[in-house]
Amino acid sequence: MLPEPVAVTSLSIPNTITFEQWLATGRQLASTTRDLGFMIGDWVNHGREHFGEQIEMALEQTGLDGRFAIKAAHVAKAFPEPVRNHALSFEHHRAVLRLPRPEQLDLLKQAGDKHWKPQKLREAVVQRRYERGDDFPPDEVDSAMLTVIVRAWNRATPKAREDFLILAKACNGGVIDEEKVYD
Numbered sequence: 001m002l003p004e005p006v007a008v009t010s011l012s013i014p015n016t017i018t019f020e021q022w023l024a025t026g027r028q029l030a031s032t033t034r035d036l037g038f039m040i041g042d043w044v045n046h047g048r049e050h051f052g053e054q055i056e057m058a059l060e061q062t063g064l065d066g067r068f069a070i071k072a073a074h075v076a077k078a079f080p081e082p083v084r085n086h087a088l089s090f091e092h093h094r095a096v097l098r099l100p101r102p103e104q105l106d107l108l109k110q111a112g113d114k115h116w117k118p119q120k121l122r123e124a125v126v127q128r129r130y131e132r133g134d135d136f137p138p139d140e141v142d143s144a145m146l147t148v149i150v151r152a153w154n155r156a157t158p159k160a161r162e163d164f165l166i167l168a169k170a171c172n173g174g175v176i177d178e179e180k181v182y183d
Helices: 019-051 053-062 065-076 090-095 101-112 118-131 136-154 158-170 178-181
Strands: none
Touching: 019 053, 019 065, 053 065, 065 090, 090 101, 090 118, 101 118, 118 136, 136 178
16 A cells, blocks of 8 residues: 655655665665556556546646556556566566567566566567567557667677668668678
8 A cells, every 4th residue: 555645856865874774775766666657557547447537637637648657557457466577677568568468478587587678678579570470560660670770880890880881872771782782
């Protein structure tokens, strides 16, 4: 049960706190941050169930981002408490939302075992959906591809970047013929 609402704008830490207590506080803050999306989603879903039409007014009055709150509610509903992997964040669960339940749970387990960040999990989801032949909305494909290109660019050597720019310019931003690149 949550305490009565209070305005919290800072964290008051006594000078006498031990390192272990300070570290425990940090862990609690990290846990709250990791789970905040679920908390908001559960709050919205409870409001829908018990207060119906008043949810829109409540979202306005709380100052919560309405789009995020609705997405959070969707994720929280898709992953009720017993199904949530508590070693992973809300963002991890959000990443697998478009997969069938067995694949969601499989990838969440992998993410936990391999300590994947949410972005790594999103990439695995895109790969899994691609392998299955799923249709991707154009904006989703573009976003995923842009992420892959940016990461490859950031890992490339300065020489490889220069060569890539020459190739991209030579084809006027079109398709780069790999056969010609390596000849």
